[in-house]
Amino acid sequence: MATLPELREKLRRPLELERLRGYENRAVSGGLEKLLAGPIAGPFPQVREALRGYDALGPQERQEALEQALALLEGVPARPPSTPKVARRDAALPPLTAAPGTALAPGTPLSQIDWGHGGLKKLTGLGLQTLRDVLHNYPRRHEDRRALPSLAEIEDGQKATVAGVIVSKNRRSPRPGMQILDAVVQTSSGERVKATWFNQPWVEKNLREGSSLILTGRVKRFGKSAQLGVEHMETLDQAGGGSLSTGRIVGVYDAKEGVSQDFLRRSAQTTLSRLDAGDYLPSHWRKQCELTDLADALWGIHFPADEAHLARADHRLRFDEYLFLELRMLLQGEDAVLLGKRFTATDRDMQTFEAGLPFNFTGAQRRVMHEIADDMRSERQMARLVQGDVGSGKTAVAACALFLAVKDGYQGALMAPTEILARQHFANMQAYLEPHGVRVGLLIGALTPKQKAEMQATIASGLIDVVVGTQALIQENVTWANLGLAVVDEEHRFGVAQRRKLLSGRPDVLVMSATPIPRSLALTAYGDLELSIIDELPPGRTPVDTKLLQDNHRTQAYGFVMTQIREGRQAFVVTALIEENETLELLAATQLADDLRVILPEARIDLLHGKMSAAEKDAVMERFRAGGFDILVSTTVIEVGVDVPNASVMVIENAERFGLSQLHQLRGRVGRGSAKSYCILVAGEHSQKTRKRLKIIEGSTDGFVIAEADLKLRGPGELRGTRQSGIPDLKLGDLVSDVEIIERARDLAKHILSHDPLLKHPRLAALREELQARSQQVAYREVI
Template structure:
């Protein structure tokens, strides 16, 4: 076959493919096809199954493809406006069928009395008629194959280039034999051929299954390779902490750890004893106790006289962590905080103690990556809500480390499939259990015309000495509209409760104004806080038992859950009211889901199903792979199998000891 044209390699320029001239090469390049490989991996966008059916098995009004013998000379009737009707009779499976084509008079020359024909159209079983849509002359297994070609060429033309590449290309992609046998997969070349030129539904399904696995496996291999490059074996990485001191410390805590907390601590501490840098993600729903886990691990590092840094995206969250660590660990850990508002004198004192090794744990915002922040021996870096930091910011802090061990924490429950694809190069620990005594937040959905009832519900809680959050939506990410909206809501509540009871926070405020407003709410000076989503992460007011979210349909499930997580942070019963008229089916479904469960991981899976992986984090994640055939939400079991096989490759090639 290859004697007809030069044998080409997969990465050869598209202009050297048989039949592709300079102009056609430009057209192909305009749709992202530059190499021979790109041609065969430019897969069909859809198929129309035109497989021949037995007319005896067809139902009334089915679209069918039939074949048989033309029994009469076609006749044409013309009407006003140039419209026409072509009619003939055919013998199809022993049934005498009338076939009609509207406005296709040129088919008269193709339908020859006494000869074979194949017709696609709608079958009227009662009248034994087929309203023909097209004659079929050239199909593969009865499929009309369609491509996304941006109107640069016909599908038929592109298929010739695909054929030319298959005929002349020296193929260099395949899966290992043991995986093909284990999962009953085709050769990659064979699978691609059947996707472009399908024989039947079964073969097409198997071909697509093969390419799905190939894509997921190759992606996981690339993550494993990245993981291997980032993790270098060296005895220096071992944190040989004092196990007995750590156990004694844990026994002094005023509460018992949940099973998930214990397991997460064990996983992290096991990492510490390995001669490889830790790279772990700690996922935990809001209020699940990630801070306790982080504190215990910080204490483990302290037992060998070394330091921990916690980097957070906002000053509010830095304050929250600082208070949480100091309250929980008292004098057991030396904790300091460094943010953009830390005074010069205070900062100088902190930096000196940090260099001397007198600080066990430094919590801060981006201020931690400044050049003058020098640690004595930084051996554990904890990054909270790491997706809010750029790669450069994270790596700049890592370069300060004496032993590079990184723990990423997130309060955003991430669906397992996204965890494998976006954080696939990390080990993952998950905290699903909530601490004892926590009661699920009761969630209700109310319409806007029930706002008076909502105000009464809030008043009942406030009169009982409790606090409430009132959240206004961020509309099209416009601070102007946001400000106008939040102020309108503030006036409603200020008029109802009095200005002395209601605090206002919004995105236009300066950082110190936000901190001041938040402090008045935290100290219970103000019992009602009207705010935008600035309170989504990092605010901890155990006295707050009520939340109202206006225009709740404007938020994704994960954001609503994060907001709801600001209440229910004590043993008091808490409530969340979603105010929305929810005009669309999608919005109604979200309200129903939110009122039916408080499990953040279940919600994250539903959110992924509804929004798709690209928009899960609210903005398109550049790190998410774009697969040709695979779908990480539908093919999650295959994704997990592909990951397992990729991990096996890593281990067998020396990725673990």
């Protein structure tokens, strides 16, 4: 039975983790109140009382309640909360204007500073609440206005920025439905330019004669005179000074109607001049990572003295974005701070397993297996992502890891997202493990109640070594005798809560993915996992030949499909829809299948579509694998990892509607047997841009090269849904080009947490506060 100090420690850790994660009520599955309702909090009724109603509190009230609870837990007299514990998310802070010259903390509410008439409303209208928000409201771009060019030097069609005073203005309507605003602007050198706005009548209220403007647009020359088609306009406040808007490298911010760039620059200047600019990164870490100090970076991003100042500011603030992102990912839930299993995982055991295979491991498989074994030997819980292209041998590596766990007397689990994949993994695990005396079982929803009950009893008694299954593995009535290693296939298909149910016994974790992910995205989307890549295919595997055709050559594609069918092969035909609509999907799939029955009367054709149940889809796939028909027509993505060795052709209709990585995944459904295989991309759009994009997939079979190209073309948000992956919007970071910065930030985050898992050391107080503030900001953005 646990002692009182042990129970205190068990309660303290999740409470401190909740503090670190910004009072989001996510540190413990089900929330803090669920934790406090259990036996762990029994000896501490005062703590339980302090946190009563925590779920319903706003961020400020949660912070006060948690600090009081931690103080009570440590036996320190707690300060009473400053406000009643009720949910007051929208309660306004009283305006407590700070005296000029007072140094303020980053978390100071904007209401404590005088921003001028209407200034506070403008800032809060942009979603800014504290000085920190203003500091990190970075310019979206910078313009060099140190020496604005003479209009005489600007060529026709060039973009230019000019500053001047309105001399005159005019509104005209050359034809119905068109309104043009013209203003003659005189620069400080005496030059005049006609500035023009098309169909923007709301601009006119800012075009007062004598007003100072800064205009950006394209120049159109008419002999010696010039006209500027305005794309961006700034009005300068009369109290003059355009010193923040001209004569320097100037930041241009995202803004709303009625909020001028000049006001935003002056707000940033006010904030920087009032800030108590400490640095949450100690100097030795800054030196080690070649980073400038925080004050220099913040001044440099808003008001750079020169290009070098802007570059070092941008580098430091990008690094910080990734550092706090990695800290958040590494601190996901309780898993980050507890120990895992410890295995012997000897080289001899790995050699014994490999000797029983009908093939030899590739060099990449051996390298990854040794990385896994190093983790398994450590007392810390393994959390590793193994990426590998289709056919690279991830399953054999996972089987070896499971073998090492069973050798030490532990059980292993392998969870797959669908029953057909679970059955496939079950067959593979039997082939790999049973010759070594390992007992392998299957637990899926399709089993009868009696079969399920028998398997659950066998798992609980420890009479089965490795269990392969679907979400049936995480049902409440599954109890493990001694789970040591959990392998999760295509982890992104499961929710976080689902994964944690499997991991509640603290097993080591191995995640497999056949979806190539660019390294930068893997390090962030899967930031809580170490990364291993199997980047080598076994010898003898023939790459799939890929051919891009325009839709007017479709007949040629299906003639080739029929040739393959006559040779005893099978084919996939996949089509895409612009709209995600199951009714339209069914109609499109049915129409395509009917068309193919006319074009290919000899072929046996069947259908897979979104209105089918999971069991119906599995049944169709099983018949296809068994050779029950020749062509499978589908508008849904064919399951990743499904083996149909006899399928040698993949035809993808409307290929331009898929991302490159998705096309590569679809192509991976063929080439899984001994026969030469082919992928035909049929493009319905004939533009040069589309052709250039699809040529990438035609010319490369390397999934990681393709994934990098996809990231550059589509961006991280489209590619993986980064908000769902836990990646907040990056203000400065660029996942396409920031791999080196991400790796250095991740290394520092791991170093920090390896020495201080909960950031408790006093010298890390500022870092901890900044992490909490950023976590709250992310939670706020997700809510709105």
